Amino acid sequence: MNNRIAADAAAWALSKVGCPYSQEKRNQDDVFDCSSLVARAYAAQGKRWRYGGSVPRSNQEVYDDDFELLWPEKYSEIGRKFGGADVLERANQPGDLQFLCTDFGTSRSNRITHVAMVADAKNIVHARGKAYGVCVNRISHYAGKVCAVARFNPAGTLRAGMKGWRTLALQQKLNALGASLEMDGEYGNETAGAVKAFQLARNLPATGEVDRATLEALGLTAADSGSGIENVVRITGDTVNVRRGPGTDYESIAIAHKGDTLPVVVADGWQPVLFGGEIRWVSMKYASLELAK
Numbered sequence: 026m027n028n029r030i031a032a033d034a035a036a037w038a039l040s041k042v043g044c045p046y047s048q049e050k051r052n053q054d055d056v057f058d059c060s061s062l063v064a065r066a067y068a069a070q071g072k073r074w075r076y077g078g079s080v081p082r083s084n085q086e087v088y089d090d091d092f093e094l095l096w097p098e099k100y101s102e103i104g105r106k107f108g109g110a111d112v113l114e115r116a117n118q119p120g121d122l123q124f125l126c127t128d129f130g131t132s133r134s135n136r137i138t139h140v141a142m143v144a145d146a147k148n149i150v151h152a153r154g155k156a157y158g159v160c161v162n163r164i165s166h167y168a169g170k171v172c173a174v175a176r177f178n179p180a181g182t183l184r185a186g187m188k189g190w191r192t193l194a195l196q197q198k199l200n201a202l203g204a205s206l207e208m209d210g211e212y213g214n215e216t217a218g219a220v221k222a223f224q225l226a227r228n229l230p231a232t233g234e235v236d237r238a239t240l241e242a243l244g245l246t247a248a249d250s251g252s253g254i255e256n257v258v259r260i261t262g263d264t265v266n267v268r269r270g271p272g273t274d275y276e277s278i279a280i281a282h283k284g285d286t287l288p289v290v291v292a293d294g295w296q297p298v299l300f301g302g303e304i305r306w307v308s309m310k311y312a313s314l315e316l317a318k
Contacts, residue, residue: 028120030072031118031121032118033070034066034120035119035144035145037070038063038159039161041057041159043160044057045155046058046155059139059151059153062151063151092122092177093175095116095173096112096173097173100188103173104137107169107172108169109169110168113165113168113171116174117146119144122141122143123149123174124137127139135172141162147163148161149164149166182235187212188212192211193210195235198243199243202223204222217234220233223243227239227242258298258309258312258313259285259313262310264280264282264283265307267305272295272306
């Protein structure tokens with residue numbers, strides 16, 4: 026498949042080689058940290074995501090089903106093992122992403138501390154640090170430190186094993202049509218079965234995968250990154266724990282920052298939100314609900 030968006034994103038990132046590195050100034054013209062380089066490269070092609078804070082959101086983009094996970098096979102394995110040069114060879118197309126652990130002492134649950142973009146079959150481009158700025162290294166530079174590799178999915182196809190905003194929107198749509206799926210954003214066997222049932226009812230090939238024809242029949246689009254999730258929680262506290270469950274007894278798995286917006290699943294008390302493709306919770310003492318207009 027001709028992945029023009031990914032190739033153009035890689036070309037954009039390469040045009041920034043030599044630019045300085047700074048986390049504090051990463052939103053300024055031609056100043057980057059690792060996550061903002063990748064995010065802004067894709068944003069320049071119309072593929073937008075938010076980033077920043079102690080958990081860079083472009084590192085969480087591996088959970089966005091606009092990207093297809095190439096390795097490991099399961100999202101639950103991210104950060105539990107590290108890939109070598111053989112894994113990096115799987116992500117060899119311009120625009121592919123390497124999610125890396127450059128600090129084995131990190132407390133981040135997914136172990137991701139750095140992200141790099143594949144420039145070509147032999148090289149990566151990344152904002153490496155203050156001493157290097159935006160630079161180019163060999164594609165195998167981080168062998169042994171790979172948490173995950175992913176590829177942009179331009180066709181918008183959804184299939185078993187994917188996980189993210191658009192899968193959750195799909196589950197919401199199928200439930201509205203009579204299915205009884207757990208809305209967890211994971212494209213598992215039950216979601217695939219519901220898709221097959223829908224396809225059979227619409228005289229579409231019953232593959233269990235959501236291709237463009239199935240998207241159109243559902244009233245969704247390839248560009249839809251969770252159109253069914255329009256209400257958001259806006260963080261009002263300076264730093265707010267994102268927890269696994271509704272209460273302070275539950276583990277905090279990330280920090281959200283003032284001004285961040287998190288998509289709503291349902292609303293009541295401790296607010297469930299989507300964070301990195303997972304359903305997590307924030308206290309509404311420090312956040313406000315913004316309803317879609």
